[in-house]
Amino acid sequence: MYTLGEFIIENRDRFLYSTEDLLRLFSSIKLAAKAINKEVNKAGLTKKIGSSGITNIQGENQQKLDEFAHRVFIESFKSRNVVCGIASEESKDFIVIKGEKENPFQKKYIVLIDPLDGSSNIDVNVSIGTIFSVYLKKTPIQMDLRIEDFLQKGNKQILAGYIIYGSSTILVYTTGNGVHGFTLDPSVGTFYLSHPKLHFPEVEKIYSINEGNYVRFPNGIKKFIRFCQEEKDNRPYTARYIGSLVGDFHRNLIQGGIYIYPKTALSPNGKLRLLYECNPMAFLTEQAGGKASDGKKRILDIEPFKLHQRTPFICGHVGMVSKLEEFMNNEKK
Ligand code: AHM
Ligand code: MG
Secondary structure (H helix, E strand, C coil): CCEHHHHHHHCHHHCCCCHHHHHHHHHHHHHHHHHHHHHHHCCCCCCCCCEEEEECCCCCEEEHHHHHHHHHHHHHHHHCCCEEEEEECCCCCCEECCCCCCCCCCCCEEEEEEEEECHHHHHHCCCEEEEEEEEECCCCCCCCCCHHHCCCCHHHCCEEEEEEECCCEEEEEECCCCEEEEEEECCCCEEEEEECCCCCCCCCCEEECCHHHHHHCCHHHHHHHHHHHCCCCCCCCEECCCCCHHHHHHHHHHHCEEEEECCCCCCCCCCCEHHHHHHHHHHHHHHCCCEEECCCCEHHHCCCCCCCCECCEEEECHHHHHHHHHHHHHHHC
16 A cells, blocks of 8 residues: 555656655645645634634635644745745735745745645534645745735646545645555554545535535526526536535535536635645646536636636536537627
8 A cells, every 4th residue: 555655656747747855845745745634634622613703815714623634734845945935714815934044946836835724624524625736936036025926827837735624634736747645543643545546436426515505606506506406318417515615626526516616796706725625636637537617618728817706617527518608608699
C-alpha cells in the first residue's frame, strides 16, 4: 500500500515542477490536515465548537474551528520553505511569507485555501473539509508579492485538492495527471492510497442543490430541477445535499451526479468563492472527467478581479452539467 509520499516519488515524472517542492508542499498540507482532523474529532470536548465571535471578510459568522484551521495552515506553510504567499477565505488580505535572509525570494509557490469549508456543519457532527490550490508566483521571483500573483485564472493551477473530515479522513488531489485519494490511518498518522484514478462514473444518479432557495433561482435552474424530478428515462434522479461542498462533491465523484450552487435573487453572484472553492473543485472535476461551469462558461477560464469573488458554480457529470447549461441558455432566448 502506497503512502502519499511514496506515490509522489513513484510518479515523479508526471509533475511538471519539482518533486521535492511537491513533497514539501504536501508535508505542510498533511501536517495541518492531521492537526485539524484531531481537533475536529474532539471538538465537542475541547470547547472548540461554536462561534468565535468574529465576523469574517465574507460577512459570515466565523466558527472557532474556522479560525483554528486558518492558523494551523498558515503556521504549517510558514514552517516549510516553499510558499511565498497565502490567501485564505478567512483573511481579508493575502499573507506574505518571508524567506530566509540570505535568499528571501527563493519560494515560488502561491497557496489559496478555504481552511475549513462547510462551517454550518461543524457543530452538528457532519462532514466538513479543507480546500486548497497552488499556483506559481506570476510576477518575477525577486519582486514583492502583488495582488496579481493571487488573481490567476484557475487554468493556471498546478496543484489542487481537498481533505474531507468524514467517516474517515481522505485527502484527494490533482496535479493535472488524474485525481487520486488517500485515506488517513489515524493509528499511524499516515495517508495511504485508497482511491487511485478517481473518475466520475457514467451514471447520472444524484443532483445536489439547496432546494430551499427554489423560489429565488433563475428559471433555467428551476426547469432543470423539474427535469431531474421527472419520471422518464433514467429519472427521477436522487436528491442529496449535505451543505458541505467537499462532502457533496466527494459523494458525487464516487457515485455520479451534479452539484449546483446557482445565483439567487438574494445572491446575484452565488455564494461560493471562485478562488478558494470553485477553481480547485473545477480543476479536480475536469481531471476526473467531469465539467465545471458557472452556467454559461468554464470556471477555469474566469478572469478573477478580487480575492473574495463569488461565482455561481455547477460541477460534475459532463452530460448533466451540459443539460443544465442548455436549460440556462434556452431561458435567455
Ligand atoms: P463556508 O465556506 O462558509 O462554509 O460556505 C460554503 C458552504 C459550502 O460548503 C456549501 O456547499 C454551501 O456553503 C452551503 O450553503 P447553503 O447552506 O446556503 O446551502
Ligand atoms: Mg467555504
